[in-house]
Amino acid sequence: MAPIFLTPPTDPHTALSISAQANTFLSAQKTLWSSLPYPLSLFLNTESQEKWTSYENLFLALLRTGDHDSAYTCLEALTTRFGKTNDHILALQGLYQEATAKNKEELEEVMKAYDEVLQEDRTIFSVRKRRAALLRSVGKPEEAIADLTVLLDASPTDGEAWAELSDLYLEVGALEQAVYCLEEVLLVTPHAWNMHARLGEVLYMSAIKMEGGEQTKTLSESMRRFCRSIELCDGYLRGYYGLRLTTSKLLEMLRDGKKGQVATSDPVTGDLAPPSVATVKKLNQLATAKLGEIVRRGTAGEKGWDGYSEAELKAAKALIDSDTQKIER
Incomplete structure (x- = not known):
């Protein structure tokens, strides 16, 4: 195969x-066995x-x-x-109907078919996931959230459902809930470097809306998540990109050292003290150097460095160039 x-x-x-x-x-699958009667077809x-x-x-x-x-x-x-009644096959059939639907009315028919299946058996999670995806695609994220919440109540170790629920919460602006869902994903898949980076991104978005010590604390946690992502996957552009963003922002705040701007550690709640300026500076330099290498070798198409998309490489180069222009000014 x-x-x-x-x-x-x-x-x-x-x-x-x-x-x-x-x-x-498909041509290779059309062998003699397909034309033989059962049970002779089983032998070939x-x-x-x-x-x-x-x-x-x-x-x-x-x-x-x-x-x-x-x-x-x-x-x-x-x-x-x-078989037609297999849970996974039901979901694939629904996916085909969604893809071939020509208008909103046909999508509503697909939704009715999902509802009928779930009325008979509410535990068919593959169909419930498809229903939630369809609700999201037609602009009903709140209903999709409700569907996934029902699913996760029955199956709390479904990392895929937690990740989808996080995206839905992010779509409606509920950043705190999105963070919680991603933390649940990492309980199930602690070595998923892309999920560590995703959590770092959501934490960064949350921090931008904060002020004072709370902002520093959240940015520091975001930085740690990006560090973990590149620790698990060296060469992960998205991780280095996020590390460059968070460390640049943290350097501005830690160097200013304004009263109430820098968070402190709290042994009761388990909060960690913010990293030192020297540590953040080293991480910033590491991220800058690695991004530069990825852009240089990825753009040249070197063997082993050709897995990055053109959009990723352009974004990384733009980030490096923007900070360079700030320094020159």
């Missing part, structure tokens, strides 16, 4: 790469987890690239194998 089919289409480039090989993959059927993972990833990629006919072929194969 080609490795590319075992990778979920998390970005447009991956989706295009997978969907481009759809005809080759190549059954494996990789095969059905490939079918699902191809299905998702084809939906993203708009090849609905081929996507339906994949869905039919999955449905035949696992």
Whole structure:
């Protein structure tokens, strides 16, 4: 099985790469066993987890690239194998209907279908997730939040649902709740470097709206989250970008040293004292140097440095250039 089919289409480039090989993959599956009667077909059927993972990833990629006919072929194969009443298949069928809906009325029909399924069994979490995603896409984040809250009451260790709920809270401006949800994600997946960076971003957004010692404390925590993300994944551009932002802001505040501006430690609540100016300065220099290296080598397309998108590299370069211009002035 080609490795590319075992990778979920998390970005447009991956989706295009997978969907481009759809005809080759589907043709290869049309072997003699498919035309034989049951149970003879069982003896020639190549059954494996990789095969059905490939079918699902191809299905998702084809939906993203708009090849609905081929996507339906994949869905039919999955449905035949696992059955129409399988929880996961129900969610995939709903996803196909969402992708092919031509107007708001057809999306409402999909919503009714989700409601009917959940009326029969409220514990089908895959369908409830799809319902929440559909609610969000049609501009009803509050209802989507309610749906995910019900799901998490029954399944509090679902990291994916906590992450989606955090995004929804962020969408409606509830930053404190968004932070709480991301902390729950990290309880489930403590080594997810992207989630540490995401928490650092939300904390940074919260800090911008604060003043005094509370702002310093929140910025310091944001900086620590970005540090943890790059500790877990060296070369993580998003982590270094956030570290550069937070340390630059902290340097301004710590150097000013205004009364009430700098937070202090609190052993009762577990608050940590803000880092020293020397520590923040070193981290700022580290982030600057690493971002510069990523931009230089990523732009040149060097082997091992070609995983960054053009938008990421431009944003990193703009951040470095903006601070350089401040220094020159």
